Amino acid sequence: xxxxxxxxxxxxxxxxxxxxxxxxxxxxxxxxxxxxxxxxxxxxxxxxxxxxxxxxxxxxxxxxxxxxxxxxxxxxxxxxxxxxxxxxxxxxxxxxxxxxxxxxxxxxxxxxxxxxx
Amino acid sequence: xxxxxxxxxxxxxxxxxxxxxxxxxxxxxxxxxxxxxxxxxxxxxxxxxxxxxxxxxxxxxxxxxxxxxxxxxxxxxxxxxxxxxxxxxxxxxxxxxxxxxxxxxxxxxxxxxx
Numbered sequence: 001x002x003x004x005x006x007x008x009x010x011x012x013x014x015x016x017x018x019x020x021x022x023x024x025x026x027x028x029x030x031x032x033x034x035x036x037x038x039x040x041x042x043x044x045x046x047x048x049x050x051x052x053x054x055x056x057x058x059x060x061x062x063x064x065x066x067x068x069x070x071x072x073x074x075x076x077x078x079x080x081x082x083x084x085x086x087x088x089x090x091x092x093x094x095x096x097x098x099x100x101x102x103x104x105x106x107x108x109x110x111x112x113x114x115x116x117x
Numbered sequence: 118x119x120x121x122x123x124x125x126x127x128x129x130x131x132x133x134x135x136x137x138x139x140x141x142x143x144x145x146x147x148x149x150x151x152x153x154x155x156x157x158x159x160x161x162x163x164x165x166x167x168x169x170x171x172x173x174x175x176x177x178x179x180x181x182x183x184x185x186x187x188x189x190x191x192x193x194x195x196x197x198x199x200x201x202x203x204x205x206x207x208x209x210x211x212x213x214x215x216x217x218x219x220x221x222x223x224x225x226x227x228x229x230x231x
Contacts, residue, residue: 032217034218043224044161045221093161097217104217105166
């Protein structure tokens with residue numbers, strides 16, 4: 001099946017700094033990628049839809065100035081957590097479908113654990 | 118707004134027991150339905166999906182799910198679980214159309230005792 005990677009898998013940063021997380025589709029092109037956040041023992045919460053060549057679409061309640069998303073190419077989307085605070089500590093997961101529209105499942109990355117101290 | 122609910126948050130079974138995990142969604146239109154599994158330390162993997170056709174869907178590892186439109190349900194079943202089925206199971210819904218956006222349920226943690 002299709003493979004989605006994330007980098008880094010784990011990052012610790014100090015409060016006030018910014019952290020960039022990469023999501024790559026390794027063997028397919030993805031015009032759309034999705035970013036989720038997963039709190040311990042909770043479900044995945046969709047944060048935003050990353051669109052190649054255009055602005056990301058954010059879900060209600062997600063601060064777009066805090067969580068900057070850039071879909072630089074058909075195989076790479078980045079999520080930058082700006083001015084991180086301890087409450088941003090979480091598990092961030094990306095996914096991508098290998099095609100557009102209905103009929104495509106999503107492939108998930110392994111996730112990035114962010115700890116803000 | 119769409120929502121997905123999973124009623125069982127934590128299920129403990131013995132090996133060979135039968136499994137049924139409930140999933141209900143709220144959306145009046147056409148939906149695509151998924152069950153994903155997350156084994157300990159691993160990423161989400163697709164178990165099965167329903168887009169159209171036969172409402173009884175068979176997936177990997179002996180899992181199946183039945184879409185009952187009148188009940189807005191998509192329950193996951195397995196006749197005989199194994200210790201290796203210990204994982205977290207997520208039901209997800211996509212409202213179709215041009216977007217592949219998924220809305221996830223809260224997840225069910227399944228522990229199978231040998």
